[in-house]
Amino acid sequence: MSKTQSKSNSLINYVGFVVILLMVNVLAYFYPKRIDLTEDKRYSLSDYTVEMLQDENRLKDRVFFKVYLEGDLPADMKNIRNEINNILDEFVAVAGDKIQYEFIDTDGSDDEEYNDQVKQNIFNKGKGILPTYLKNINSSSAELKTIWPGAIVEYRGKTADVVQFFDREQLVIDENITQLIDKTINNIEFKLISAIRRVTTDKKKRIGFLQGHGELDKNMTWDIRQVLKKDYVIGDVEINGQLNAFDDIDALIIAKPVEPFNEKDKFIIDQFIMRGGKTLWFIDPIDVNIDSLAFTGETMGLSRNLNIEKDLLFKYGVRINNDLIVDNQSANELVPPNNIKPPGLPWVFYPIVYPEKHPICLNIDPVLTQYTSSIHVVNEKDKEVKKTILLKSSPESKSLLAPVRINWGFAFDQWKPDFSNPEFGNNPIAVLLEGKFKSPFENRISEAFLKGEVYQTKFKSVENKMLVVADGDMINSSYIYFKNGQKKIAPIPLHVDRMGVITNNGTPKFVYGNREFIQNAVDYLLGDNSLIGIRSKTITLRMLDDEKVAKEKSFWKSINIIIPLAFLAILAFILYLIRKRKYAH
Amino acid sequence: MKSLKTITILLVIVGLSFVIYQTVSKKKSSLSTNALSDFAVKDTASIDIIKLSDTKGNKLIFQRNESKKWTLSDGSCVQQHLIVGFLEAFKYISVKSPVGENAVDNINKLILTTHKKVEIYQKGQLVKTWYIGNPTQDHYGTYMLLSDPEKGKSPEPFIMHLPNMYGVVADRFSTDRKEYLCSEIFTYNPKDIKEIELTIPEQPELNFKIVQNNEEFIVYNNTKPIEFDTLKVRKYLLGYKKIHFTNYNRTLPQPSVDSLRNSTPMYIIKVIDNNNNVNKIKAYKKGVDYQLYDLEGRLLVYDQDNLWVFTNDDKLTKCQYYVFDKLFRDINYFRK
Incomplete structure (x- = not known):
């Protein structure tokens, strides 16, 4: 082969190789493939999400997300923004054209008035995205920046939903907000897919709040109703002796009844359960007169006979004890005479309980309870009903049997109960029951009724689930709260600490998980386990260790400056030596 | 040996070309990727002619004279604040949402039969043409189709809105001459x-x-x-x-x-x-x-x-x- 031919062959090979590379790129454009090599599968969607995004019967039309977390953001917020972008990209990769999104900067225009009007529309009188004020404590001026951590969802020509990625009125820049960032990033996929689920659901399931036994009314349960309303149809139901009272509902919430149930009502609830109706019981077996405590400084916690504890709930698999739980980890209360102003003192009758490991409880904040009792799992031999404890008091807690003397002395260290023995702690507060329940009415109904054709009584349920919580106040919204030491009267959400206890940086010390706990429980009971699976997906943030950063900051800064310079110097020196050797002679 | 290598490379190129050709010819492009959604004209200062027309045969031409005042093409005085309203819409219009996939054909037909056409000129050159259709059911958005002198008419309409207000964009673009005349x-x-x-x-x-x-x-x-x-x-x-x-x-x-x-x-x-x-x-x-x-x-x-x-x-x-x-x-x- 001649030299010229060899040269031309090499050239063809070289050009051909480049052309092949280009062609492979073109093919990669048409057949994109992704490999997620991260340990926590950060860039992979859960199976349920993929399933929903590919389900053409469900996702019949385009869903358009307008995300307003954009613009000049601090690093932490940028992380959240990028994560939202990643997940939406993943959605698009699976669903294609059906998912579309846009990031919008609310300060994008140079016209301030226009920007303000846009923000007002996004806020939409509190029905839209709620802003977060970012405070820069390092800045000499009291600089406040507003960000909009949410998205508006458009579906079939109208604004169908709003996604709030996190809900904090104020945050301090440079404050350690790792937990919030962590939680928000973990929840992005869940929030986006549940928004898609909401807007594409044609028929929502129905939840009834039982009335007629002194239960909490719609004002007292407004917050949880607001939350559940997004996914379910919510309403009140009264039995009024009608056998078909619960025919139209899928789940029943019994929120803090105070009057005893008669046998008819119990039978109707029982038959609802036997037919597969889901129930959430929030029961306070002990009556604590808070007015007496406020006026006299002392009251008694007395047993309240609701006529359901000994037969109905017992037969299903739990016993609610006639006691009150006191816990060293507790929320605050105003205690006279010297602590009548907020933040008050820790009040042992308000245990802050920690969730156990269960899909319902993953990634939720501690749950606030008030004058809660303990709950016991019974009939453990019955393998047809699985009993799972979801909430427990802390190891530094104990149970006080009714009648319980309650006085302000419990708020002071010298009169606090002895919490040193952990054997008295870890008292169960909430239990999940799953399986085939047996009716307590078996062998109690007259033959004439059973043989009648009007109603078919069942004594064993189909596969069913129920949640029993030994605290009625867990679902009770508060109306009196304190902000900057001032008493205010307005409805506050369940996650907000009504005493307004704050950290040194001015941010809330307590954020409660009551809302998420109940929401998760309802989802779980009504069969949306898959959504909870997404909610509990954990992405670990590899954050820098603040202490280490403070300690080693200057060292690493110097390294970063010196090493590249040194490298350049060495390179220059080597070049100098080479040139010297080459041209010396 | 070397020529065998060259032949292999050439064969691979031919094979890949065939696969790409097959892929491109089979691949149906998504409407959204071809759709034109960039309705806004950011530099409103250089807009000098605005033509409005509708499917009923009404036609209006607004032009900016040397003293930067807007008049009708016959020189009639027009209310300037209405033209400012146009310019504001040109600048801030944005996509409220894409039109539902199943509704695209229907909306296209509706726009074709009833629309207001807005032609925007910068320095005498047509830059964008809007076809403004009916409002959405909730009256928060307006169906609109964009035409670009280079790319042609978009195959897909969009639901557009002005993010700083609630309401219908079409109402700003009346084709009734009397509405604009100085009062x-x-x-x-x-x-x-x-x-x-x-x-x-x-x-x-x-x-x-x-x-x-x-x-x-x-x-x-x-x-x-x-x-x-x-x-x-x-x-x-x-x-x-x-x-x-x-x-x-x-x-x-x-x-x-x-x-x-x-x-x-x-x-x-x-x-x-x-x-x-x-x-x-x-x-x-x-x-x-x-x-x-x-x-x-x-x-x-x-x-x-x-x-x-x-x-x-x-x-x-x-x-x-x-x-x-x-x-x-x-x-x-x-x-x-």
Whole structure:
């Protein structure tokens, strides 16, 4: 082969190789493939999400997300923004054209008035995205920046939903907000897919709040109703002796009844359960007169006979004890005479309980309870009903049997109960029951009724689930709260600490998980386990260790400056030596 | 050996070319990727012509003259704030949401049959054409289709909105010429007024005429000069600084307009400026449009808020008493 031919062959090979590379790129454009090599599968969607995004019967039309977390953001917020972008990209990769999104900067225009009007529309009188004020404590001026951590969802020509990625009125820049960032990033996929689920659901399931036994009314349960309303149809139901009272509902919430149930009502609830109706019981077996405590400084916690504890709930698999739980980890209360102003003192009758490991409880904040009792799992031999404890008091807690003397002395260290023995702690507060329940009415109904054709009584349920919580106040919204030491009267959400206890940086010390706990429980009971699976997906943030950063900051800064310079110097020196050797002679 | 390598490379290229060809010819492009959604024109300062038309055959052309004022193509004065509204829409319009996949064809047909067409020109060149369709069911968005001189018409419409307001974009782009025309009746600097004559046909004894000469006034009552309050005269002249009508007649049919013209006016105002230009209007009572009662429960015959005015160019306009009441005075008002 001649030299010229060899040269031309090499050239063809070289050009051909480049052309092949280009062609492979073109093919990669048409057949994109992704490999997620991260340990926590950060860039992979859960199976349920993929399933929903590919389900053409469900996702019949385009869903358009307008995300307003954009613009000049601090690093932490940028992380959240990028994560939202990643997940939406993943959605698009699976669903294609059906998912579309846009990031919008609310300060994008140079016209301030226009920007303000846009923000007002996004806020939409509190029905839209709620802003977060970012405070820069390092800045000499009291600089406040507003960000909009949410998205508006458009579906079939109208604004169908709003996604709030996190809900904090104020945050301090440079404050350690790792937990919030962590939680928000973990929840992005869940929030986006549940928004898609909401807007594409044609028929929502129905939840009834039982009335007629002194239960909490719609004002007292407004917050949880607001939350559940997004996914379910919510309403009140009264039995009024009608056998078909619960025919139209899928789940029943019994929120803090105070009057005893008669046998008819119990039978109707029982038959609802036997037919597969889901129930959430929030029961306070002990009556604590808070007015007496406020006026006299002392009251008694007395047993309240609701006529359901000994037969109905017992037969299903739990016993609610006639006691009150006191816990060293507790929320605050105003205690006279010297602590009548907020933040008050820790009040042992308000245990802050920690969730156990269960899909319902993953990634939720501690749950606030008030004058809660303990709950016991019974009939453990019955393998047809699985009993799972979801909430427990802390190891530094104990149970006080009714009648319980309650006085302000419990708020002071010298009169606090002895919490040193952990054997008295870890008292169960909430239990999940799953399986085939047996009716307590078996062998109690007259033959004439059973043989009648009007109603078919069942004594064993189909596969069913129920949640029993030994605290009625867990679902009770508060109306009196304190902000900057001032008493205010307005409805506050369940996650907000009504005493307004704050950290040194001015941010809330307590954020409660009551809302998420109940929401998760309802989802779980009504069969949306898959959504909870997404909610509990954990992405670990590899954050820098603040202490280490403070300690080693200057060292690493110097390294970063010196090493590249040194490298350049060495390179220059080597070049100098080479040139010297080459041209010396 | 080397040529074998070359042949292999060439074969691979041929194979890949075939796969790419197959892929490209099979691949159906998604509508959204081809759809044009960039409706906004950020540099509104360079917009100099706006053409509006609709499927009913109405057509309007607005152009910016050298003094940066917008006029109609025939030079007619137009209300500038309406054009500012256009420009604001051009700048801030944004996608509210894409149109549902199943609705694309239907919306395209609807836009094709009923639309308003807005052609935007920058420095004489057509840059974008909007086809504005109907509002969405909730009236928060408007179906719109974009056409680009280079890329052509978008295959897919979008639901558009102005993010800083709630409402329908189409309403800004009316194709009714009358809506844009300047609505001034009197716009006088008091110094430029030479003479004002107000006639009350039903009570001629109350007529008056104000004559100004180098800020010296004479007030006549039917040719007789009277003693008057100068401050009141000055205040009265100031009232002629900004008098506009609400809109041109849209409700009265031509026979009724003729009847109105032949009836006795409520007031006649004649203004002559220093250049001897005459501006004469005739004001008439306006009947109520629907059954209305006063505070004592009596049926109202005349509209309490609006009146008819024939302008100097004999056009019938609807005006408000709120605007005209300060002009409708009689001789007694000026007397000392």
